[in-house]
Amino acid sequence: MSARSVEDHHVHVSGLLAALQTLAPSALPVVEALGSIVAADVNSPVDLPLFRNSQMDGYAVDAESVRTVPVTLTVRGVLAAGSGKPPKHLTGSAFRIMTGAPIPEGADAVIPVEDTTNHSEHTVTIERGRAAGEYVRERGSDITAGMLLVRSGTRLEPRHIAALAAVGAATVSVYTPPRVAIITTGAELKSAGTQLEPGEIYDSNGPALATLARANGADVVSVARSTDDPDMFRELLSYATSVADLVFTSGGVSMGDFEVVKETLGPLGAQFGHVAMQPGGPQGTAVVNEVPILSFPGNPVSTMISFEVFARGDIRHAAGLPPIASQRHALTAPLRSIPGKRQFLRARRSNDGVELVSGAGSHLVAAMAWADVLLDIPADVTELDAGTLVDVIPLSTWY
Numbered sequence: 001m002s003a004r005s006v007e008d009h010h011v012h013v014s015g016l017l018a019a020l021q022t023l024a025p026s027a028l029p030v031v032e033a034l035g036s037i038v039a040a041d042v043n044s045p046v047d048l049p050l051f052r053n054s055q056m057d058g059y060a061v062d063a064e065s066v067r068t069v070p071v072t073l074t075v076r077g078v079l080a081a082g083s084g085k086p087p088k089h090l091t092g093s094a095f096r097i098m099t100g101a102p103i104p105e106g107a108d109a110v111i112p113v114e115d116t117t118n119h120s121e122h123t124v125t126i127e128r129g130r131a132a133g134e135y136v137r138e139r140g141s142d143i144t145a146g147m148l149l150v151r152s153g154t155r156l157e158p159r160h161i162a163a164l165a166a167v168g169a170a171t172v173s174v175y176t177p178p179r180v181a182i183i184t185t186g187a188e189l190k191s192a193g194t195q196l197e198p199g200e201i202y203d204s205n206g207p208a209l210a211t212l213a214r215a216n217g218a219d220v221v222s223v224a225r226s227t228d229d230p231d232m233f234r235e236l237l238s239y240a241t242s243v244a245d246l247v248f249t250s251g252g253v254s255m256g257d258f259e260v261v262k263e264t265l266g267p268l269g270a271q272f273g274h275v276a277m278q279p280g281g282p283q284g285t286a287v288v289n290e291v292p293i294l295s296f297p298g299n300p301v302s303t304m305i306s307f308e309v310f311a312r313g314d315i316r317h318a319a320g321l322p323p324i325a326s327q328r329h330a331l332t333a334p335l336r337s338i339p340g341k342r343q344f345l346r347a348r349r350s351n352d353g354v355e356l357v358s359g360a361g362s363h364l365v366a367a368m369a370w371a372d373v374l375l376d377i378p379a380d381v382t383e384l385d386a387g388t389l390v391d392v393i394p395l396s397t398w399y
Contacts, residue, residue, distance in 0.1 A: 003276040034156055037320035206223050212307045241288050246292055254298075331386050336382060348370060
């Protein structure tokens, strides 16, 4: 049976993940929404400032009364922030006023304390006059009711939280992150920090898939590891499909013995086969309990590249994140590629262009750490000269 093209498999996977795009937005308390993606434009329900208030500690006056200075004015009282509705201002007088306190009706300027002398409880001397409007924050001078405050698609940072809180927003509508569960497979896999016995290896696919999913906006709700025992895998899969919108598995999809994923999902209508790509050729898909399953090969680089090529875009779209666009860069050295397979080669960008950091081996996980892009070499290309412009896929970064 011929291998499916990368393009065809991507279309197939996107069809399985279509339900992720219909996840309803969530109303989160503003104070808990840091890092969430806004699902709809937020317009301010109020003016900011909400009322005319003082920009300085000083004296609220009418500008006409301080046109000629120095002048001594009667002080009619003290206004602090939060002191309620202020009294009316009388021409030729002043109110001692604190920053943020409401401006009395009829006053139109604030004289900073440093521009006054001879302070007493009942009088003050104004040494420098001010024009109408100086040091007065007018209502709506920051934003008026109905104006756009935070745009849809914004990843909420502390400054956005502050603005939402300032207009009294208790909740904000945000994209609901797709819930992702991960199951890695293989009797040889062990957790980092444990002592390895002969033939055992550390499980890097669990942490890799979990962080790839999180970095692209998903909520990782479960990370588990199965031996090659089908009963154990079925139990973990049952739990995963009960808590997640999407399940990733790694390993157990090739042509050898002890392929627990293939053995378990095959009877449930899963599709397994080869995609014409390297690394990452063996691929599988299934739907269990109405939850899509993407089964990636077990080699660490194959797992990561499979996520980047087939899953990243749909997860980001569901999470409200923008796509990561491909780029074009010039090769710094010539390269050869295997005919008939679309190559995704680890590379890194430099001032001179883009250069390979390793060969095509799917076990070369350290080289994946050195790379920041994948060279996307079409299946029908076998040789490229230095200086040739090639398509480059940036590897996942945090949002």
